[in-house]
Amino acid sequence: MAIVDTAIDGIHYFLSLTLTQQITILVVVPFVYNLLSQFIYSLRKDRVPMVFYWIPWVGSAVQFGQQPYEFFEDCRKKYGDIFSFMLLGKVMTVYLGPKGHEFIFNAKLSDVSAEDAYKHLTTPVFGKGVIYDCPNSRLMEQKKFAKFALTTDSFKQYVPKIREEILSYFTNDVSFKLKERDHGVASVMKTQPEITIFTASRSLFGDEMRKQFDRSFAQLYADLDKGFTPVNFVFPNLPLPHYWKRDAAQQKISAHYMKEIKRRRELGDLDPKRDLIDSLLIHSTYKDGVKMTDQEIANLLIGILMGGQHTSASTSAWFLLHLGEKPDLQDDIYNEICALLKEKGGDLNDLTYEDLQKLPLINNTIKETLRMHMPLHSIFRKVMNPLLVPNTKYVIPRGHYVLVSPGYAHTSERWFENQDDFNPKRWDTDAAKANAVSFNSADEVDYGFGKVSKGVSSPYLPFGGGRHRCIGEQFAYVQLGTILTTYIYNLKWTSKVPNVDYQSMVTLPELPADIVWEKRETCMI
Known part of the structure; x- marks a missing residue:
């Protein structure tokens, strides 16, 4: 009940703000959360390097969608053959070159799924x-x-x-x-x-x-x-x-x-x-x-x-x-x-x-x-x-x-x-x-x-x-x-x-x- 009461109080407080203040919160909070989550992600040594992105959810969709091979090559020069990027809410891990072909095409059926992807x-x-x-x-x-x-x-x-x-x-x-x-x-x-x-x-x-x-x-x-x-x-x-x-x-x-x-x-x-x-x-x-x-x-x-x-x-x-x-x-x-x-x-x-x-x-x-x-x-x-x-x-x-x-x-x-x-x-x-x-x-x-x-x-x-x-x-x-x-x-x-x-x-x-x-x-x- 305490959590529900706190949520209700938060909604009431938000609604009491001016329209300008409400818009500022709706815009700023996702950006702050996005930057904070990327920073925490970067500290993990068990995660593939993530391509930095400014716009929440959208991520690197524009660069990838316009020129994918150029995007991959730019990322490779910075991170190596293995890197990840945000694509419209989905985290994509890329592995370039023949070793990547082997890793993904011959992965176990229990580990990766084309059916769930497509x-x-x-x-x-x-x-x-x-x-x-x-x-x-x-x-x-x-x-x-x-x-x-x-x-x-x-x-x-x-x-x-x-x-x-x-x-x-x-x-x-x-x-x-x-x-x-x-x-x-x-x-x-x-x-x-x-x-x-x-x-x-x-x-x-x-x-x-x-x-x-x-x-x-x-x-x-x-x-x-x-x-x-x-x-x-x-x-x-x-x-x-x-x-x-x-x-x-x-x-x-x-x-x-x-x-x-x-x-x-x-x-x-x-x-x-x-x-x-x-x-x-x-x-x-x-x-x-x-x-x-x-x-x-x-x-x-x-x-x-x-x-x-x-x-x-x-x-x-x-x-x-x-x-x-x-x-x-x-x-x-x-x-x-x-x-x-x-x-x-x-x-x-x-x-x-x-x-x-x-x-x-x-x-x-x-x-x-x-x-x-x-x-x-x-x-x-x-x-x-x-x-x-x-x-x-x-x-x-x-x-x-x-x-x-x-x-x-x-x-x-x-x-x-x-x-x-x-x-x-x-x-x-x-x-x-x-x-x-x-x-x-x-x-x-x-x-x-x-x-x-x-x-x-x-x-x-x-x-x-x-x-x-x-x-x-x-x-x-x-x-x-x-x-x-x-x-x-x-x-x-x-x-x-x-x-x-x-x-x-x-x-x-x-x-x-x-x-x-x-x-x-x-x-x-």
Whole structure:
């Protein structure tokens, strides 16, 4: 009772003050408390150094949100590879470089959780029961279900379908209209998200589902994509227009998938080798005998396509922009393609999945783009148990977050010489190959969806690592390789590389991001 009486007296006293005095207290007290708490924190030898901040709760959000890699480098110079910062009420502990990759990606499942870090962000976008809205063991099995449609035999079927979609886009889209024009201007932030959606839906979901994907459907995915912003990470549900669009898009896309699932169920004509939808309708029973519901399958389809959308749309946009500044490199790639086709005695339509493996400059261009522009600049985990940082006295408390940034290492001079130079040919050098060797040759582990490399101590990890490593790496190279060969064989272009827009959680080019194109003599349209 004494505490209640004291609180009541305090409220009465506060209300008796003038408005100016009340405002002063409301402003000054949080700032004083903020400075005092940081001072006390700094005295603890078992805590990671904290980046100083003036504004309570907001912390270093502005610096991190505008230029994360510059922010990390500035902090590294002051504190070393391990430091923490306040991000909108959340304490983020950063561990930069390969040792940080190993510490976070290979941390015990009981100690760190991606589900608790991302669930509130991803569930409104993907839907319930999938990805991070389920126990980790379920997610590992869902990845295994999806991998049934990501086989070498599947990739062989996908290449001609992807190429056909791109040529159709070149023919019909207003950015190109190649039957009517021999030159023009295209915004890669319009063309590449659309091409990504159309090619992925055709190859992964089948012809019938592709027919339902038009520009309005691509726009629905763009509305879903807006659900992945820093403000959504902190406030997953607010009464704002982009939240309403996100929710409406999720419901409409889900309804489309449910309609197709129902149609296939009724027909009963299911072939696990035909496409991802059939594969999931057949292979979606967990080890404990529980079957995924049709709604969960529809939600998983959203998640799979969204994952590929981020990677391929941003990566293809970036390699088009970089190549626009390097016409000689375009010619080198063009000559590599033509030399291979000459050996085969055909044109681009004869280029197969196996042929993509014989085009090192194509694959190195993709690899270099992912080095300079890893789609996600930061990856989070929530700490579930006090976590000791190896070889230090630092303990990260339960409820804090750990942050890893392979993209920082990709663009650091500590691991890549001339890191700001877009140079696919760097991957032919022994030094660059060495940067990836630990990732490719380390011991393998099976988290439930097939064996992956356990080693994550490489500075080059464009698809992440550990149990949450992206399963779509091979598909991404098939899709991106087919996109790049089709562009190069039909067009040549110029452009200026814009700055990176870090305001979303995906590293996209700032607008305008245009290419000025013209037909090549080998254009197929």
